[in-house]
Amino acid sequence: MDERLKYAPCGYVSITHEGIVIDANHTFLDKMGYQLEDLVQKHIESIMSTANKLIFHSYFYPFINLNGLVEELFISLKDSKGQPIPYILNGRRYENAGVEIIDCVLVQMGKRIDYERELRSAKKQIEEAYWEKDQALTKLQQIHAEIERKQAELMEINKILVELSNTDKLTGLKNRRYFQEKLEEQIVQYGNTHEPFSVCIVDIDHFKKVNDTWGHQTGDDVLEKLAERLTSQSRKTDIVARYGGEEFVLIWPNQDIAESKANAEKLRQTVAESTWQTGSITVSIGIATFTEADSDATVLKKADQALYASKENCRNRVTHIMDLNQ
Template sequence: MDERLKYAPCGYVSITHKGMVTDVNQTFLDLMGYQPEDLVDQHLESIMSTANKLIFHSYFYPQINLNGHVEELFISLKDKEKQSIPFILNGRRFENDGVEVIDCVLVQMRKRIDYEQELRSAKKQIEEAYWEKDQALAKLEQIHKEIEQKQAELMEINAVLVELSVTDKLTGLKNRRFFQEKLEEQMNLYGEQGLLFSLVIIDIDHFKQVNDTWGHQMGDDVLESLAKILTFHVREEDMVARLGGEEFVLILPNTTEPESKKIAERLRAAVAESSWEIGSIKVSMGIATSSPGDSETSILKNADKALYASKENGRNQVTHIMEIK
């Protein structure tokens, strides 16, 4: 372990997916009064109370499995003298040489945290169940069932919330937040593996006139219809999102400049040839293909510049940035 990490001003513990400790820094050992052999190859739950074990199972593992990370988990661990030490725990999962590990940073809490009443009540019930042996089994089984049910509900709710957070409410397409994440992924793939991709910005021509003439409800209908046309005509591997207003964006993986032009022209024609309640809708497009030295900002700027050229040259056109450089 690096010396700076070994004596970092916070505890550091690395565990396997099953919770076995594989590494621990000196700061945590000194704070808790342990020797390395007391913790390494031991389960992290060996220094937890029963209540904290249940907290760990009902929150830490579901969050790690769902999101790959945990932030600001309040938990208490037992030191060498069996005293309870409160911590704030942040964890992140990653693979090291094909082996999944979870790194945990533990910052000791200097003040007692007032837990929510429901959590305190649940903790009290669990502790009483263990202290009162005659009633422990029945009560503990019921608590476990409730926790499993709530955990399943939480996983379902979280999945819905994650989807909602990256979805445009009006069109049902992915939103700008999701687009930024995917653009970052594509830039990383291009930088690491040289995989080309193209970025297409689509803007509805004279959309303000649609709203001014037909009203905003009709404008919304046009946006929804365009979203369906784009979704129908793009390839399975392509990503279409709404940037905002009347602007849409496409990420075309493994697509060169000529290929991106063909795809964009096909989409432009599909929009122009579709039946519209208000008569006719056309779009202008700007394209940029990844090139050395590009960043997320520069490729987006180039596509926007190409879009501006399409607008300036009469609209209802497709322009690649290389055509105007």
């Protein structure tokens, strides 16, 4: 690593395409309390919580693979004491002697923490001011106004961060993390009502060929347009999300096997009959309807198996997992 990068005013970490740490600068190591040997040859996810691993999988990897670049990813990493340190991460992929390397710049996100500290400080000042309210009435009013302003700013920051953590930047759909949360909620509701629901995985056929022939920008346009098609064909109660790459996932409440197959076929036809910049675009679809024996993992696995069957049977088709059991 260049000597200047070692002591840059921000963290700098290099990882392989598989996520293995190969280098880190002194700034990052000092902040996190690690020695270089603590991290080298270990997976970057080894210093992430489960929630942040999910963010990393649903945002970082798809964008690096599609664009070779990730910008402004909000993520927390665990220091040597296990405490979360918030960072804004920017990453870029490049090849060195035929080996793919991803360089990550990590800037600690202290603004939100500073707001919280200022808010606590302002509240403490209020408590002190009450003891001297006759002499400090003007000061107390100023502090109240400052607290309201800080609270409004903090609420806005939290709102933005929550939205960013649940939204796919390219398509504007909800992301894998949000989908997983809603799937778990749907399973809880199923336990109470036993109303059927189905999970659908939609995959663009030959999407790599689109990128290779037309370029990644056109590929991004196809992803955005498909997201619009999925949204326009969905009900308000449906959950539509980008699972990663060219895969999209949907939760269809109150839809049994027959209803989900009919809905998926309508969706498949809509995509096939749409006008695309690249000519013809088709999708393969896999469906699973939740049963009492299922969990979030098994229903997704079944939908994925059904999708694989659609791919194996010439693509541009709909397969329900129950079709494979007949």
